[in-house]
Structures are given as structure tokens and as C-alpha cells.
Amino acid sequence: MTQRAVCEPLIFEHSRPGRVNRAQSAHLGGELNGIPESLRRKHPPRLPEVSELDAVRHYTRLSQKNFSIDTHFYPLGSCTMKYNPRACNTLASLPGFLGQHPLSAARDSQGILACLWELQEMLKEVTGMSAVSLTPMAGAQGEFAGVAMIRAYHDARGDDARTEILVPDAAHGTNPATATMCGYTVREIPTDNQGDVDEEALKAAVGPHTAGIMLTNPSTLGVFERRIHEIARIVHEAGGLLYYDGANLNAILGKVKPGDMGFDVIHMNLHKTFSTPHGGGGPGAGPVGVSEHLQPFMPIPVVGRDDSGAFRWLDEHDLPQSIGRLSAHMGNTGILLRAYIYALMLGREGMVRIADYATLNANYLMARLRDAGFDMALPGRRATHEFILTLKHQAKEPGVTAMDFAKRLLDYGFHAPTTYFPLIIPECLLIEPTETESKQALDAFVEAMTAIQAEAEKDVETLKGAPYSLPVRRLDDVKAARELDLRWQAKA
Amino acid sequence: MPFIPHTEDDTRAMLAACGVDSIEDLFDEIPPELRADALDGIPPGRDELAVSRLLHARAAQDAQPLCFTGAGAYEHHIPAAVWEITTRGEYYSAYTPYQAEASQGTLQLLYEFQTMMSELTAMEVANASLYDGATALAEAVLMAVRANRKSKARRILMPRTVHPRYRGVVQAIVHHQGITLELLDYDTAGGHINPASLPTTPGDITALVIPQPNFFGALEDADALTDWAHTHGALVIGVVNPTAMAVITPPGEWGAAGADIVCGEGQPLGIPLASGGPYFGFMCCKQKIVRQMPGRIIGATVDLEGKRGYVLTLQAREQHIRRSKATSNICTNQGLMTTAATIYMAVMGPAGLEGVARQCHANTRALVQQLGEIDGVETVFDRPTFHETVLRLPRPTAEVLAGLSERGIFGGFDLSADYPELDNTLLVCATETRNETDMDAYAAALREVLA
Numbered sequence A: 001m002t003q004r005a006v007c008e009p010l011i012f013e014h015s016r017p018g019r020v021n022r023a024q025s026a027h028l029g030g031e032l033n034g035i036p037e038s039l040r041r042k043h044p045p046r047l048p049e050v051s052e053l054d055a056v057r058h059y060t061r062l063s064q065k066n067f068s069i070d071t072h073f074y075p076l077g078s079c080t081m082k083y084n085p086r087a088c089n090t091l092a093s094l095p096g097f098l099g100q101h102p103l104s105a106a107r108d109s110q111g112i113l114a115c116l117w118e119l120q121e122m123l124k125e126v127t128g129m130s131a132v133s134l135t136p137m138a139g140a141q142g143e144f145a146g147v148a149m150i151r152a153y154h155d156a157r158g159d160d161a162r163t164e165i166l167v168p169d170a171a172h173g174t175n176p177a178t179a180t181m182c183g184y185t186v187r188e189i190p191t192d193n194q195g196d197v198d199e200e201a202l203k204a205a206v207g208p209h210t211a212g213i214m215l216t217n218p219s220t221l222g223v224f225e226r227r228i229h230e231i232a233r234i235v236h237e238a239g240g241l242l243y244y245d246g247a248n249l250n251a252i253l254g255k256v257k258p259g260d261m262g263f264d265v266i267h268m269n270l271h272k273t274f275s276t277p278h279g280g281g282g283p284g285a286g287p288v289g290v291s292e293h294l295q296p297f298m299p300i301p302v303v304g305r306d307d308s309g310a311f312r313w314l315d316e317h318d319l320p321q322s323i324g325r326l327s328a329h330m331g332n333t334g335i336l337l338r339a340y341i342y343a344l345m346l347g348r349e350g351m352v353r354i355a356d357y358a359t360l361n362a363n364y365l366m367a368r369l370r371d372a373g374f375d376m377a378l379p380g381r382r383a384t385h386e387f388i389l390t391l392k393h394q395a396k397e398p399g400v401t402a403m404d405f406a407k408r409l410l411d412y413g414f415h416a417p418t419t420y421f422p423l424i425i426p427e428c429l430l431i432e433p434t435e436t437e438s439k440q441a442l443d444a445f446v447e448a449m450t451a452i453q454a455e456a457e458k459d460v461e462t463l464k465g466a467p468y469s470l471p472v473r474r475l476d477d478v479k480a481a482r483e484l485d486l487r488w489q490a491k492a
Numbered sequence B: 001m002p003f004i005p006h007t008e009d010d011t012r013a014m015l016a017a018c019g020v021d022s023i024e025d026l027f028d029e030i031p032p033e034l035r036a037d038a039l040d041g042i043p044p045g046r047d048e049l050a051v052s053r054l055l056h057a058r059a060a061q062d063a064q065p066l067c068f069t070g071a072g073a074y075e076h077h078i079p080a081a082v083w084e085i086t087t088r089g090e091y092y093s094a095y096t097p098y099q100a101e102a103s104q105g106t107l108q109l110l111y112e113f114q115t116m117m118s119e120l121t122a123m124e125v126a127n128a129s130l131y132d133g134a135t136a137l138a139e140a141v142l143m144a145v146r147a148n149r150k151s152k153a154r155r156i157l158m159p160r161t162v163h164p165r166y167r168g169v170v171q172a173i174v175h176h177q178g179i180t181l182e183l184l185d186y187d188t189a190g191g192h193i194n195p196a197s198l199p200t201t202p203g204d205i206t207a208l209v210i211p212q213p214n215f216f217g218a219l220e221d222a223d224a225l226t227d228w229a230h231t232h233g234a235l236v237i238g239v240v241n242p243t244a245m246a247v248i249t250p251p252g253e254w255g256a257a258g259a260d261i262v263c264g265e266g267q268p269l270g271i272p273l274a275s276g277g278p279y280f281g282f283m284c285c286k287q288k289i290v291r292q293m294p295g296r297i298i299g300a301t302v303d304l305e306g307k308r309g310y311v312l313t314l315q316a317r318e319q320h321i322r323r324s325k326a327t328s329n330i331c332t333n334q335g336l337m338t339t340a341a342t343i344y345m346a347v348m349g350p351a352g353l354e355g356v357a358r359q360c361h362a363n364t365r366a367l368v369q370q371l372g373e374i375d376g377v378e379t380v381f382d383r384p385t386f387h388e389t390v391l392r393l394p395r396p397t398a399e400v401l402a403g404l405s406e407r408g409i410f411g412g413f414d415l416s417a418d419y420p421e422l423d424n425t426l427l428v429c430a431t432e433t434r435n436e437t438d439m440d441a442y443a444a445a446l447r448e449v450l451a
């Protein structure tokens, strides 16, 4: 039976009135004596009434409709879809870790605090920053913390004329969105035809109104920003600070430290570089690293260690100038633990090897695809851990888009690369193989791309109709947005 | 090499295809002065066995006292099926469902999640998660400022009965945008916001936050507060405990018109305590303001053949399309946690969830009654509570908690740092995971400590 034949109803459609899982609730009950009638719920929520088996079967079947790293090559650029070692999940899920209440006393939490403290230390070393706060819960929250620290820094100096954050036009959307959340206006800096930041435009843009610049290096174009020192000088001389978006840290781990490039504040996406799972959308972890002058402003809590070697949470009493808390507790502790376990297994040699083989895989795949006739967006440049292929010629003749290629790749058993990002490259596929894929997996991808190109030349409709072999054919996004259907409703 | 599959032959062939002699050559665009020294501060790699031994030791090092503390994170039983299924690789190791056709499992599950959260709160729609309860409240405040077009004041009324950490997080996030949070004090008898104490001419208010139950465990007069806010042109933001929703009036039914935005901490729905995370924030709203909602939203649609399917929708609100004008900067959310919560709600069903809520309520009442029999221990507020209650102690709270800790009991949350006027008080909680033996143990230990 093909996947297409299986249509899994909604869990609500499996529901039968009165079906109760006694194994989960036999002992439960009790009177609501303390709650007056006027405050009580009148009708129970219409949650599904299914057996435990119904639920297990339903969600197992749904899982089988997903592509994932565990099942497919998933070269989604900028997302670093590398293998998520199972040991990280197993060990982070030990009952001693899972059972700990977040408000437990420090003396009852020395084990977990030791892990987090060592992670802070390792991240400091590998990024070349003076201090690290682990609390941001994803890259975007790390960005928020970073830009809020830039603002706190200028404010503390009474420098309140700085109202603008510079962002390259190739930047990820979270960068400008973050600058706005922090109360800044955003000025875009163009990219030159080699993929580097346009230095003349930057020089023209900076001034006493510049709070800082947000940069990704390697950039979202998959190339190393070669004039980073010059950029740092221009921005620093204007009195601005440099923010490093660490989404692409995998490419340079242990090779180049953001601190050495002149960045004042950075975030890391542990759910990328440190291999914590993406979980179908999250959770992630976006620790921030700072140089010395931003240390007083770090988000709390931070793990500290006193002279006796005991660990404790540093809070607003230790860091009175902190930008504050960004979560009720310590952010995504369980994700931090997974990153810690991964870092222990890699060790110092393993970290550098990541950059080596991520780069080798990307350059190999780029070379093979180029030899197969595909156009690179920046042909003269080395790939970093990722690279961009443009299908602008194919879009004219025979008339297939990056989206068509992406959808057809799914039929061939590959998750599609990132499409239409960065926005400045037409019809692009941003391809990031990661170091955990073998040569054989990459070769198979090249074969699929070549076969799809041949299909396109023969009959574009083959691609336009793709995918054919997945649980659904191509879905209608426009209808979804026009005729909003955001939840199931019981039929009257 | 850990997690790198290349054989020497592979590497050689790949380098040849790239036209270079060594991997090092691939880094030749990086200015040499930027190259880092060896990572001496990082220990050498260890294998899985060695790391496993270390982590087992660390996990065993931390005491696991009998927990009577809630204060925003609650110990509940989690059916074994929940995490068995949630950690299947197809959920665990997938990315955000950008390629909808290859992500129908995650997308359908999230559509079910949105439906369940809407049902639980009696709201029209829900999003697919935010980071945690505290940031969800911050996002709700930002959303209210966008959605309440009539209000120009960017002024939010924030009761002191809202979780103090949430208030701190909201302040840290929204103050950059010129939004002011005005604190509302609580009624010292009830431990709630007394609607009679609210001004009759409050001026331009953008939104009123209503916690239900509030941080003291007390139930607010949500109907009266909602009607008051709506009368004065303010939106209502409910911040609610999802377990409580099974038995108390959901925000969609507050007052005449219901709350406008509802958010909260999803942890009670199948997420382990885990030292504070990962948890997840949820958010629901009235459909007419859904275009102001932050975060991922899943919608149903059809494919080329008319078959039902699910996609990320209303993406024009989000950072990857709208950039500096997006509703929020959020990108990665807490997907795997909502997966667990969805399976939890399906396995528990309405009867199971109501059972949990009733048992939490009954257990906390029983505990409070038992502790109240001890000399000098009494309840502080007289409002009805759900599953937490504030007790007054005859001795300083820190001292009492330390004594309880020596006896293997995590006795509750000390309110004095956040509420200086509530010295010698303790916020206690007994969920369905505590039984009579546990409560007897607590009472006996407290008697000893206070003796």
C-alpha cells in the first residue's frame, strides 16, 4: 500500500462519547467543594474521547507522514539538519534530571548546575567571548537578548541618539524583526556581487545614529565575509557594536572565533551547531556570548561558581544592570543538557572536525552539482557549510521554479533544501548537507537533481504536478490563507 | 570520528572532486590572522559509555525531595505513551514544517493541538506555541497593543497577582516599545483583584491582564473584571493554567463578551519539570484579531486532487516574510512540547483531565486542612482557590523550608522576596501525584520543624 492510500482522520473523528482511559484516571476525582458554582465550567471541553491504543496508533501513523533526519536526507540550508545522537536524548531524560522542580534550592541542584556551568565554559572557549548566558530559548530570543544588551550599553553611557540597527539585505528575517522589537529602526545594507557586504554603502550608512550591525558569518549566502575586520572597524569607529548571528557557526566551529572577528555579542543556535533536535519546530536554545563591556547586561539567570566550588544561579542581585529574565526559569534546560552531552562526546578535536567535514560535504556537493550543469549563485566563491544554487535559467526555459524542484525532490525521497531564501537570489535553493551525511548520500542527491532536470526538459508538467508519492499532492496555500480553517469544529 | 561517516577513501575522492589537496584548502577564503588556536579549554572527546557514566552520576547527585511546590511549574503524572510517541525520530528530528507535503504528521498534529487549546479555553483559535508562559504573556501584551486600535496609550494594567517572574519577563521584553505596565494591587483579604477597587474613570487603557487562577492560587472574579475592562475600551488578556480549565469557567466565557487573548504555560499538559524547561507557551484569541497573533499558525486546505491537508498559514504576519514589520521575531518555537501536550490531552480525554483537576483541588484542600491544624499555621486569603494556597507560618519561611528540606520535603514557595508584605508565608500545592502518605509526611515534618 502506498502512503497516499492512507488517510488518517483527525483524532476528534476517532472520538466516541463515553470512552475513558481508566488506566490513566481510575484513581482520580474529588469534590470541587472549594469552588463556588459561579466559577465552575458549565460544559466540558470537547477533547477527544479515545482509547490509549487509538491515541498511540493515531500519533504513530501521523509520525509516518513526516520526513525527518532519522528517515531522510534533509539538506535544509541555514538549519543544520545533522544527526541528533540518541544518547543526548536518553541521558538528558534520566529521571534525576526530569523530576527536578525549577525552583529547587541550589544545594539540591548541583548536578544539573555543574553540567550547565561546564557548557557555559565550553561555549566561551569555542566562541572566544568573555561570558555566556544560556537562557535564551531560540536563536531569535538570543538576538533579542543581544540587541537589548546593545541598547542597555548605549543607554548606560547616556548615548541615546543611537536609533538605528544595520542589517544586510541577505539577513534572516529574525534580524530585522528583532531590531524592531528592541525599539530600533532598521536600515538595510546591500550585498555586492561577490556576496560580501557592500563596504561603500556601509560607510555611507554609519554615523552617530548607528546602534550596531547584525551580521551572520559565514553569511546567509553561504560564503565567508572576508572583510569582516574592515566592517568591524567601520562600525566600531562610528560608535556602534557588532552582533553576530551564530546560525552558521557550524561552518567555522573551532576554526574562527566570533570574538576574534571583532563581534561584541553573539548568539548560538544549539539546535543547529550542537545537534539538539528541531522537534518539528522547536524547542531550541540560543545562548548569548558577550565581550567584557557587555557582561554586566547579560540576561539572567547565569550559572556561577563560588570559591568553595559550589554552583548557584546568579540573578539580579549579582547582575543589577542585567536586561532581565527572558523566561520564567532557565530557558530550555533540557536542550542545554543535550548540547552539553554532545559537546562532551565531540571534545576539542571533534568540534574542529565538524567544521572540516561540513565544509568538505558542502564543497563536494557544490562541485558535483556544478559539473552536472547547475548554476551557482556565487560561482567564484568557496562554499562554507552551505551554498546556493539558482534555477533562474530553468525558470525561463523550460519554465520550472525552485518550488517545482523542491516538490519533486520529495518524490525522490529527499527533503528539499531551503527555497527562496536569501530573498536577494532569484529561484534559489540553499543547500546544507552537514557533516553527518556520507558521500553516498550526497551522490544520491546529485543523481536525483540530475534526473529531475532531465524530467523538466522533457515535460515541465512532471514537476508542476509534484509531489505524487506523498500523503498529499501539492497543497493550496492561497486557499488556506483566504478561507481560514484553523481548528476542527464538530458537525452540528 | 564521532558522527562523521567518511572513510579515508571517501575523503580522498571528495577532495579530488573539489580540486583541492586537503580539507584545509577549503578554508582559504578566511583571512589567516582570523584562524583560531587549538581549543585547549575544551576536554578531549569521550565515548558514549564514559559520558553516560558521568551523566548518571550527575543526575543521581540531585536530591529529589517530595514536592509540594507549584508556583508556575507542576508535577503531574505523564502517561508513558506520551513521550514514547513524542520521541519517535519522525517528530523529534524534523524541522519546522516548511515543506507541507513532507510534514503532514506534524501539521495535522498541530491543527489538532490548536483545536484542543481552543476547546480548553473556549476561544475561537490558537497558535502552534510560543516559548513559555512568561514570554507568551509578553507577546499577548504586544498583540493587544496592535489589536486595540482605539487605544493610543500603550498602557497595560498588570495585577500584582500575576506570577512575579512573568511580570519581570513582560517588562524586559515590552519596555523597548514604549509600553507601560501599571500595577494593580490586590485585596488583602481575598488575595485577588477586587473589581470594586477599580477606578470608574480609568482613562485610556489598552488591556487588562487577568490571571486565573492567580499566583496565590486564588480565583479572580474574571466575569466582573472582563466586563469592567470592556466597558472602558480595554482588551482582556487571560493568563490561565490549562489543567484548571477542565473545571473552572474558561476565558472565552468570562463576562458578557469573553477574553480577547488568552495565554499561559503549557507545562502541566504532559511536560516534565526538568529544571524549568523546555516547556511551551500557548496563545488563543478571537478570530477577528488572528492576523495580529504572533507565531506559527496551521490551517487546513486541500491538495491538487481536493484531498484535505494542512499547511503553515497567515505567514504574512511572520518575520521571514514581513521582516521588520512582523508581529514578532519568533521563528523556532517549542514544537516537540506541543506534540507531547497533544498526545497527553488525547490520552487523558475530557474525563481524565477533569479527574486530574478535581484531584489537585481536593489534595490541596486536604493538605491545607491538615497543615492548618498545626499551631500557628493558617491560610492567608479567603478567596476560593484551585490547587495552590498561601499559608502563614509562625516562623520565618526560609528557616522552615530549610528544616523541611532536611526531612526530604520541598515544602513550597517563599513569597517574601516578591511580596515583602507577605513575610512568613508559603505558597503550597498538592497535585494528583501526592497521596495521603505524602501529605501525612509533610504534616509530620512541619510539626517537627515548628516544634
Ligand SMILES: Cc1ncc(COP(=O)(O)O)c(C=O)c1O
Binding pocket: A078, A079, A138, A139, A140, A141, A172, A174, A175, A216, A220, A245, A247, A248, A269, A284, A286, B330, B331, B332
Ligand atoms: C541565519 C539565521 N538567523 C537566525 C535564525 C533564527 O533562529 P531560531 O529559529 O532558533 O529562532 C535562523 C534560523 O531559523 C537562521 O537561519
